[in-house]
Amino acid sequence: MLVMFPYPSGDRLHVGHGRNYIMGDALYRYQRMRGRRPLNPMGWDSFGLPAENAAIERQVHPSDWTQNNIAAMKEQFASWGILYDWSREVSSCTPQYYRWNQWLFLRMLEKGLAYKREAPVNWCPKCQTVLANEQVVEGRCERCRTEVVQKTLSQWFLRITDYAERLLGNFERLDGWPERVKVMQRNWIGRSEGAELDFELPDHGETLTVFTTRPDTIHGATFMVLAPEHPLVPRLLEGNPAREEIEGWIEKVRNTPRIQREAEERRKEGRDTGAAALNPATGERIPIWLADYVLPDYGTGSIMAVPAHDARDLEFARQEGLAVRLVYHPEDEEVTAETLIEPVLHHGVIRDAPPFDGAKDGPETLARFIDWVEEEGWGRRKVTYRLRDWLISRQRYWGTPIPVVYCDACGILPVPESELPVALPYDVEFSGRRGNPLERHEEFLQATCPECGGPARRETDTMDTFVDSSWYFLRYLSARDEERIFDSQLAAAWCPVDQYIGGIEHAILHLLYARFVTMVLHDFGLIEFEEPFSNLFNQGMITAFSEESGRIEKMSKSRGNTVSPDRLIDQMGADTERVYTLFLGPPEEEVEWNQEAVSGAYRFLNRVWRAAGKLEEAPPTGPADDELERLRNVAVERVTRDMEKFKFNTVVAALMELMNALGKALEESTASKLACEQTFDTLLQLMHPFAPHLTEELWEARGHVESLLDSSWPEYDEAKLAAARVTIVVQIDGKLRDRLDVAAEAAENEVVAAVMASPKVDQHLAGREVAKTIVVPGRLVNLVTRASS
RNA sequence: GCCGAAGUGGCGGAAUUGGUAGACGCGCACGGUUGAGGGCCGUGUGGGGCAACCCGUGCCGGUUCGAGUCCGGCCUUCGGCACCA
Numbered sequence: 001m002l003v004m005f006p007y008p009s010g011d012r013l014h015v016g017h018g019r020n021y022i023m024g025d026a027l028y029r030y031q032r033m034r035g036r037r038p039l040n041p042m043g044w045d046s047f048g049l050p051a052e053n054a055a056i057e058r059q060v061h062p063s064d065w066t067q068n069n070i071a072a073m074k075e076q077f078a079s080w081g082i083l084y085d086w087s088r089e090v091s092s093c094t095p096q097y098y099r100w101n102q103w104l105f106l107r108m109l110e111k112g113l114a115y116k117r118e119a120p121v122n123w124c125p126k127c128q129t130v131l132a133n134e135q136v137v138e139g140r141c142e143r144c145r146t147e148v149v150q151k152t153l154s155q156w157f158l159r160i161t162d163y164a165e166r167l168l169g170n171f172e173r174l175d176g177w178p179e180r181v182k183v184m185q186r187n188w189i190g191r192s193e194g195a196e197l198d199f200e201l202p203d204h205g206e207t208l209t210v211f212t213t214r215p216d217t218i219h220g221a222t223f224m225v226l227a228p229e230h231p232l233v234p235r236l237l238e239g240n241p242a243r244e245e246i247e248g249w250i251e252k253v254r255n256t257p258r259i260q261r262e263a264e265e266r267r268k269e270g271r272d273t274g275a276a277a278l279n280p281a282t283g284e285r286i287p288i289w290l291a292d293y294v295l296p297d298y299g300t301g302s303i304m305a306v307p308a309h310d311a312r313d314l315e316f317a318r319q320e321g322l323a324v325r326l327v328y329h330p331e332d333e334e335v336t337a338e339t340l341i342e343p344v345l346h347h348g349v350i351r352d353a354p355p356f357d358g359a360k361d362g363p364e365t366l367a368r369f370i371d372w373v374e375e376e377g378w379g380r381r382k383v384t385y386r387l388r389d390w391l392i393s394r395q396r397y398w399g400t401p402i403p404v405v406y407c408d409a410c411g412i413l414p415v416p417e418s419e420l421p422v423a424l425p426y427d428v429e430f431s432g433r434r435g436n437p438l439e440r441h442e443e444f445l446q447a448t449c450p451e452c453g454g455p456a457r458r459e460t461d462t463m464d465t466f467v468d469s470s471w472y473f474l475r476y477l478s479a480r481d482e483e484r485i486f487d488s489q490l491a492a493a494w495c496p497v498d499q500y501i502g503g504i505e506h507a508i509l510h511l512l513y514a515r516f517v518t519m520v521l522h523d524f525g526l527i528e529f530e531e532p533f534s535n536l537f538n539q540g541m542i543t544a545f546s547e548e549s550g551r552i553e554k555m556s557k558s559r560g561n562t563v564s565p566d567r568l569i570d571q572m573g574a575d576t577e578r579v580y581t582l583f584l585g586p587p588e589e590e591v592e593w594n595q596e597a598v599s600g601a602y603r604f605l606n607r608v609w610r611a612a613g614k615l616e617e618a619p620p621t622g623p624a625d626d627e628l629e630r631l632r633n634v635a636v637e638r639v640t641r642d643m644e645k646f647k648f649n650t651v652v653a654a655l656m657e658l659m660n661a662l663g664k665a666l667e668e669s670t671a672s673k674l675a676c677e678q679t680f681d682t683l684l685q686l687m688h689p690f691a692p693h694l695t696e697e698l699w700e701a702r703g704h705v706e707s708l709l710d711s712s713w714p715e716y717d718e719a720k721l722a723a724a725r726v727t728i729v730v731q732i733d734g735k736l737r738d739r740l741d742v743a744a745e746a747a748e749n750e751v752v753a754a755v756m757a758s759p760k761v762d763q764h765l766a767g768r769e770v771a772k773t774i775v776v777p778g779r780l781v782n783l784v785t786r787a788s789s
Numbered sequence: 790g791c792c793g794a795a796g797u798g799g800c801g802g803a804a805u806u807g808g809u810a811g812a813c814g815c816g817c818a819c820g821g822u823u824g825a826g827g828g829c830c831g832u833g834u835g836g837g838g839c840a841a842c843c844c845g846u847g848c849c850g851g852u853u854c855g856a857g858u859c860c861g862g863c864c865u866u867c868g869g870c871a872c873c874a
Contacts (some may be wrong), residue, residue: 075805180868183793187870194874212874225874261872266870289871303872311790312872366802386873583814585801594801597815605831606815636834641805650803652812660813667830729809734855736809774854780808784854 001028001038002473002533004502004510005090006043008069010054013076014562015577016542016555022578023539023648024501025082028645030688033713039494040083041476044070047098049127049143051397055430058600061427062398066093080565081574081692086478092468096398097475100485101467104517106403106414107524113159116412120229120254120296121150122392128156128435129395132464133388134188136511139257140690142509147257153230156391156402156461160516164385166530167515169710176535178588181507188508190386195370197304199224199277201288204235208277209484211299211384213310216361216369218281219353222323223302224288225270225316228253229296236275236288246271246290253292261292265609268293277393279304280378280557281353288305290317299384307343314343327353328361370483387785390513392464395436399462407449407456422458436460441457469510470517471483473497473532491527500533503541511536537646540590542581547771550591563593570719572587577692582648582690604656605694607663608683612698614666615680625675629720631661632679636716639686648690654689679700682714729780730755737764748775755781 027735028040044066051062069092077084090097091349108114122131135142138661160167168189192214201208206226226233228250237243249261249271249369253261260266270291279286287622293312294303307317307324317324324337330349335344350359355372358364373379393402401422403415411756415422425444428437438444440458449456469752477490496518502510510531537699544671546553546561553559568577579599585591634659642651662679665671671679681702684695688708722744730738736762742751752773755761765785 021834180793184869187792189874190870191874210874214874266872293872293874295873303874310874312874315872331867386870504868559867580814592801594815597801600814603829610829622811648802653803656813727809731808731855734853739809771852774808776808776855780855782808782854 001031001040001499002497002501003042004500005043005045005469005472006073007048007050008066009050009071010065010069011557012564012566012658013392014520014557014579015557015565016544016562018080018577019539019542019581019587020501020503021080021082022581025080025648025692026296026648026689027499027501027643027646028083028584029692029709029754030351030713032709033685033688033711034617035588035712039476041088041479042077042084042086043088043476044071044073044092045465045469045472046091047095047399047462047468049396050335051093052396052430056397059430061430062094066091069248071744076565077758079569081576083673090475090479091402091470092397092465092472095421095423096480096482097472097735098424098468100471100475101400102403102415102422102465103417103485104467104471104520105400105463106420108520109404109414111524113162113520114156115159116151116156118154118725119157119391120150120152120707121149122373123153127396130391130393130519132391132466134390134466134512139260149157149257150254150553153253155391157391158516160390160513161385161387163516163519164191164387165383166519167387167512168294170189170515170531174531174534177533178536178538181504181511181536181538184507185512187651188290188387188512192384192386194382194384195373195379196282196382197373199280199304201274201275202285203278206232208232208302208303208474209300209301211382212304214366215307215373215379216329216350216359216366216370217306217375218279218304218358219310219384220306220308220327221279221281221286222287222307222317222325223305224277224302224315225291225294225305225679226273226288226302227294227296228290228292230301231414232302233273233290236258240274242271246273250290257291257329257664268312268319270316270320272320280373280376286324289316289322290318293495293721295528297388298386304635308337308340309343309345311343311345314340326351339744341648342639359671368371369535373706378751382708383463390464390516392467392770393461394464395460396462397424397437397745399432400424401438402459402461405447405456406448406459407451410451410456413456417448424462427564436462438462465511466513467517467597471521473514485526488526494530495527496529497533499537501537501539503540507538519782521721522587537588539587540585542584543590544593555593563595567650568598569748572598572602573693574692575605578692579605579690583652585649587646587648601652604659605691607659608687608691608694611663611666611680612701615673615676617668617669618671618676619669620672622665622671622675624670625672626724628661628665628671628675628679629782631658632682633720634715635686636682636714637721640716643689651686652690656681658686685709685711685714726778728778730758730761731780731782732764734782735783737761744778748777751775751781755783 003020031038045703046066051066054060054065055062105114122136124131124141124146126144127141133142136148139148140238141148147767168191192213194211195215196209196211197215199208204276207230238247270289273290275288276285277288305313307314308326324340326337327350329351330344330348347362350356350362370381403422403425405413419680425441428441444459447456474486474491477494478486514532517761519530521527522530542555543552544555545563546559548560553563565577581597583601637649638654666676684699688695696708724744725741726739726744728742738758740754768785770783770785774782
């Protein structure tokens, strides 16, 4: 059992955060009462930008700031009554933790899974650092919403794309994950099947390779388009009279924020390089263009343009007056390349492409084409992913130093394992000046080359904090182990995590990275399993009305719509917050916090409290004992079933119903003291995961010696669930006409006889004949008067 | 545009397998307790109608003795992806 570890931010937790931890704690307590002993650790995802920003703004050291926040959060956890095993606590900003990040990095470097490369990257001007693709949302920085710009920098990457196929394939076995998360990850990985095709550039002696999902439309490729950033561009522009203008334009495109470049309605911009390629299918010379609609980091950064069969290429061709040629001709109408307005997609028959004439658009034709280009030798089957390698370099101080050094003589070298951890220096200057403060820390910068022993310069980039969180669950098992990242035997015993609980906002980022790193650790031979989390539960967000926007939005400090648990706990107790939070609505759904409705939970707890005082007054015997006992059993059955399904909201409803029944029996003195006490004890047990403080106190007051948490979860007796008498619904032609109270075990014919004897039935039948009688035992009788057709 | 989820009282939401729609709670109304307020307790509360009854789970149609639930088509909202070749 595991709840995602939090970032210890400087803000106090609000009730929206609480949902996560309260659910986790309720489940943990429930599991314990069921006799299981799950590990319930907690830790801190404690590296990250806010700490550094706080340092710049308030002159507090990130480390001290973080420590204070951790202490404050621990206090809040305690005030919620959450039980964590603090002996296993981990904090990612400690050298004891991050040295294993470095160790992991070195192993990945060794295996070629970590590498440095110059590439266009996302740069957040506000955070002054690069971002991974996953951290760019709608062209903006995931954290601060600033527009991300493109820069070309030399950066460290992890080869997650090598694992794309496994990350997709394993979904088959991940039955315990919500479908929506799997769909999101599938979209993100974005697998496309197609082919790579080689185009000769006769004037340059070069080959241009493109990726296409439609190699079957090659005969319609009338021009080529390269991303302006494509490495071949300078050669193609040699001798072009407009070269200077084009280079200026390329520079402009390069500096355009991603959000603008990818905007939907944007007019495509392009330039003719003047160079030409040979279409390998037709042998024709076709022009090579540059255009901003071709992205540098997908496929090969270049395409064959088939305007007749691709909307984007058609738009561009019409705009620039480029040739259009049809490969597939629709069967139902005659279209010509000149008049084509919409591309012909996924229908039609091939003409004028000799061996393929008459072939219909479809997977078979596509396969024939790929076979053909492979035989011809200028193309091959290829799968491409949207997923990019994971960029982990960050130009910031508060993160794990990347353990490499640069030596003028020997190049880029890993820090030897024996020298780990590469510790983050404490005495750095937080001036808010541009750049990473590590770059100005001479002592940190100076290193010795492990190869030649000469002077070397230390890497100043630190790792993305998602590296920290991609394997932390394994560290809980070996939190104090100085010898290794974690103990494989313990991992074999405890992992994968049976139940992982956390917010949907991590559907892609954290959960994708953690899956990737787990696979890597598997491949290193450290663990048997490939998937870290067998079952995943994503609780929904808590929302609230925001004065600022006038809308109901996710509860957050920036939106000014938070509700503090501190005052609530002060006034009505932690159990009230817990019960209300769990009662609010379906746990996996987004729910709105309604401050007024909190009192419902408070009243319920007060009723329980008062009932304890009334037990003494119950009579020695009572006529309603059997019924109370039945309701007790029903409650146990319902609560147990719904706990297993995480339907906490209906669990609370069941608890309230049992309390209402008990309250009524006590009020009216209809049940014996023994029956009331027994019911009350069961109620306390069933309620304990939700309201631990109140129930534990009342349990003790009831004279029980062992703690309620250590008591065993109540069982129910199947035979006691059924009521002696049931209400039978009487329908005539499917319409409700009467209700009858009959003995539960009454025979079918007895029930029908009772139905026929009912005056209401008689009245509604009005002499019509009953053609058919449907009896659902214990539920209803339906009399059908018309002949069924 | 593609993919996914969801639409039920004034509100949050219940409803095993197709079988009493609205559990539980909030709010509201009335009554009790109280000097008063609050709190607490009780009763009522989907809409229409004096009533018998009629109508009601986004809309239209279908299957069925019977549909919130199954099938077909639409509408709306939310989420993911989106110039990805």
